Amino acid sequence: MWFKNLQLYRLGQPFDLTPEAFEERLRADEFKGCNSMDMLTYGWTAPLGRHGQQLIHAANGYIMICARKEEKIIPSGVVKQLLDDKVASIEVAEARELYRREKMRMKEEIIVDLLPRALSRITNQFAYIDVRNKLLIVDSASPAKAEALISQLRNTLGRFPATPVKTKQSLSARMTRWLNGESLPRDYALGGDCELKHPDPEGGVISCKHQDLEAGEVRNHIKNGKFAVKLALQWNERLAFVLHEDMSIKRLRFEDIIKEAESEAEADDAVSRFDLDFSLMALELAEFLPKLLDALGGEDLPEDAPAKPLAAAVADQPADSEPLAAEAVPA
Numbered sequence: 471m472w473f474k475n476l477q478l479y480r481l482g483q484p485f486d487l488t489p490e491a492f493e494e495r496l497r498a499d500e501f502k503g504c505n506s507m508d509m510l511t512y513g514w515t516a517p518l519g520r521h522g523q524q525l526i527h528a529a530n531g532y533i534m535i536c537a538r539k540e541e542k543i544i545p546s547g548v549v550k551q552l553l554d555d556k557v558a559s560i561e562v563a564e565a566r567e568l569y570r571r572e573k574m575r576m577k578e579e580i581i582v583d584l585l586p587r588a589l590s591r592i593t594n595q596f597a598y599i600d601v602r603n604k605l606l607i608v609d610s611a612s613p614a615k616a617e618a619l620i621s622q623l624r625n626t627l628g629r630f631p632a633t634p635v636k637t638k639q640s641l642s643a644r645m646t647r648w649l650n651g652e653s654l655p656r657d658y659a660l661g662g663d664c665e666l667k668h669p670d671p672e673g674g675v676i677s678c679k680h681q682d683l684e685a686g687e688v689r690n691h692i693k694n695g696k697f698a699v700k701l702a703l704q705w706n707e708r709l710a711f712v713l714h715e716d717m718s719i720k721r722l723r724f725e726d727i728i729k730e731a732e733s734e735a736e737a738d739d740a741v742s743r744f745d746l747d748f749s750l751m752a753l754e755l756a757e758f759l760p761k762l763l764d765a766l767g768g769e770d771l772p773e774d775a776p777a778k779p780l781a782a783a784v785a786d787q788p789a790d791s792e793p794l795a796a797e798a799v800p801a
Contacts, residue, residue, distance in 0.1 A: 471517070471534070471748050471751065472724055472747060473607070473609035473722060473751065474609065474720075474721065475609055475721070475722060476608070476755075477607070477610050477616035477718060478605060478607060478634065478717060478719075478759070479605065479606040479608070479616075479620065479633060480605060480633055481599075481632050482631030482632065482633065482772065483631060484604060485533075485599050485601050487627075489526055489528040489533065492533065493524060493525055495626055495627055496514040496526065496626060497514075498626065499622070501513030501514055501515045504541075504542060507586065509542050509585065510539065510541040512538070512539045513538060513622075514536065514622075514626070516536065517535060517536040517596065518744055527744070527748065529745055529752070530752070530753075531601045531602050532599065532600055533598060533599045534596065535599075537597075537618075537619045537622055538595075539593050539595070539618075540590050540591070541590065542585055542588040542590055543591055544584050544585070544588050548584070549577060549580055549581060552580050553576060553577050553580055556576055556580070557576065595608070595609070595615060595619050598752060600752065600755075602756075603756060606620070607755065611718070611720055613716070613718065633772055634716075634717065635717055635763070636717060637763065637766045638768045638769070638770045641713070641716075641717060641766060642715040645664075645698035645699075645701040645713065645715070646697045648660070648698075648701070649664060649689070649698055650689055651684075651689070654765075657706040657761070658704065659704045660683045660684065660702070661683070661702025661703055662678075662682075662702055663677075663678060663679050663683075663700070663712060664677075664678050664683055664698055664701045664702060665678070665699050665700035666678075666696035666698055667697060667699045668696045668697075669697065676691050698715075699714065700712055700713070700714050705762070708724070708727055708728055708754065708758075709725060709728075709754070710722075710723040710725060711723065724751070728754060
């Protein structure tokens with residue numbers, strides 16, 4: 471279980487639910503597949519898949535969870551063609567032009583008719599909570615998908631204050647200075663990819679792949695006013711990744727030195743292998759992420775908001791009650 475993309479969220483308060491209590495709350499929103507008339511369902515499933523039953527996987531202060539989404543696939547082109555045919559037939563039969571409201575109603579009827587026969591697409595979204603460091607780490611290239619998982623956590627727990635991790639200084643400015651010759655922090659090195667963008671929409675975008683980023687041509691683009699919005703970096707010969715200006719980390723790769731430790735460890739079955747990989751990954755990221763934030767000028771931490779401990783708030787909420795409103799943490 472090696473994450474390939476990271477969306478980072480800072481928890482607004484300590485996560486003090488016990489694994490048993492967390493499991494119980496997730497069980498109330500366990501994933502159930504779409505029935506014939508559902509367009510979409512979303513819920514929690516076992517991180518171990520067919521190899522496990524528990525909805526959490528806890529190890530050394532890290533708690534892995536997995537959200538599963540099933541959505542029906544109804545191609546818009548099919549709906550449009552059926553609607554056009556039906557509208558044309560009625561307009562000829564009744565010798566009149568249909569109103570927009572009538573067409574919208576007919577479109578909804580077509581979708582309802584197609585739902586029982588539609589194919590489904592099922593996707594899993596993995597994340598884990600670093601209890602000690604008050605972080606939620608989501609394996610997603612899309613902030614929107616990560617936010618969907620957090621929204622589901624808020625629905626399940628009643629409250630889950632979390633905000634995207636931000637830095638005190640502009641990431642784009644920091645990455646641009648590195649490309650323009652400023653020394654990188656210790657243990658960091660440039661990779662071979664970057665993307666430069668001009669603040670003027672007409673100024674163009676330059677994407678460099680497998681290039682020497684210290685070359686003069688890259689710096690010429692910076693002199694002409696472009697800023698870095700993506701930059702490939704390496705850390706300590708252990709991790710390689712692409713840092714984005716919104717603090718997303720993509721194309722994360724764990725280098726051979728970590729994979730060698732994985733291969734040398736004994737894991738006789740799928741459960742043991744999952745537990746080993748998860749532990750290695752979580753420990754590596756727990757060391758890497760604070761150092762990355764330091765290299766980027768420090769994290770812009772939200773102010774601590776007084777709030778009832780999460781475990782107490784969950785305990786006060788009956789299992790069959792309406793979810794509490796999601797609480798936002800000030801940026």
